Amino acid sequence: MDALIKIENLSVGYDKQPVLHNVNLEIFENDFLGVIGPNGGGKTTLLKAILGLLKPMKGKIIFREDMRMKKKPIGYLPQVKHIDKNFPITVYEVVRSGSLMKNPKKINTREVKQKVEWLLTEMGVSDIRDKAIGELSGGQMQRVFLCRALLSDPKILILDEPDTFVDNRFEGELYERLKMLNQEMAIVLVSHDVGTISSYVKTIACVNDSLHYHPDNIITQDQLDSYNCPIKIITHGEIPHTVLKRHE
Numbered sequence: 001m002d003a004l005i006k007i008e009n010l011s012v013g014y015d016k017q018p019v020l021h022n023v024n025l026e027i028f029e030n031d032f033l034g035v036i037g038p039n040g041g042g043k044t045t046l047l048k049a050i051l052g053l054l055k056p057m058k059g060k061i062i063f064r065e066d067m068r069m070k071k072k073p074i075g076y077l078p079q080v081k082h083i084d085k086n087f088p089i090t091v092y093e094v095v096r097s098g099s100l101m102k103n104p105k106k107i108n109t110r111e112v113k114q115k116v117e118w119l120l121t122e123m124g125v126s127d128i129r130d131k132a133i134g135e136l137s138g139g140q141m142q143r144v145f146l147c148r149a150l151l152s153d154p155k156i157l158i159l160d161e162p163d164t165f166v167d168n169r170f171e172g173e174l175y176e177r178l179k180m181l182n183q184e185m186a187i188v189l190v191s192h193d194v195g196t197i198s199s200y201v202k203t204i205a206c207v208n209d210s211l212h213y214h215p216d217n218i219i220t221q222d223q224l225d226s227y228n229c230p231i232k233i234i235t236h237g238e239i240p241h242t243v244l245k246r247h248e
């Protein structure tokens with residue numbers, strides 16, 4: 001089966017300065033890829049390139065034909081940092097705006113409205129539908145952004161550190177939900193929580209100037225050392241793991 005997305009020799013960055021060099025990666029249906037690496041290593045930059053928000057400086061990103069036909073159906077949950085408490089948009093409007101990427105003309109249709117209602121209920125946030133987005137807790141905000149990302153029935157769901165600012169209970173719930181969603185779509189998950197990543201994802205990409213792909217969710221220390229990857233160890237269970245500083 002062809003990859004949904006094939007990244008070939010990609011170099012990408014800002015102001016003519018590449019942050020990532022010669023990245024090669026394929027994402028297939030039902031993949032669950034964990035993306036790890038140090039702060040500033042280029043994880044978000046990779047996601048932005050996949051989303052078409054940054055143009056390749058070298059190399060290319062090829063979308064499978066059905067992905068192109070459906071206008072790259074990718075659901076995106078961005079890194080949520082700070083949203084102004086008074087920013088005038090409600091939870092309902094944020095979720096509904098998820099239809100704009102796929103087909104802006106559909107935003108007022110019954111089909112979209114019904115799907116929004118269903119997602120709000122499914123994700124347990126229908127009671128806060130009229131609240132301003134800036135008033136929500138971290139967990140509520142992530143739920144709302146997940147609803148938004150799912151509105152367009154994506155073939156790939158991309159999440160950039162969805163576990164930031166959320167409590168343990170929601171984190172567990174979120175990963176269980178992702179496991180279920182993974183039966184229908186490929187998932188790319190950026191996280192600093194190496195332990196959690198290793199218990200849910202199927203494969204791992206270590207991103208730090210370049211990308212090292214591991215076709216498994218367990219990496220040995222030897223592999224990490226040979227890749228010069230700034231993670232001590234990733235494994236299931238009780239073995240400690242640490243994300244180290246950016247390597248040279």
Ligand SMILES: Nc1ncnc2c1ncn2[C@@H]1O[C@H](COP(=O)(O)OP(=O)(O)OP(=O)(O)O)[C@@H](O)[C@H]1O
Pocket residue numbers: 014015019037038039040041042043044045046
């Ligand atoms: N808009 C921008 N303009 C210029 N440089 C940028 C921009 N966004 C990011 N960078 C730089 O690109 C590099 C990679 O940043 P990126 O956000 O991709 O890293 P990251 O691995 O996602 O980090 P983190 O784990 O902290 O989120 C960093 O050195 C960062 O300062």
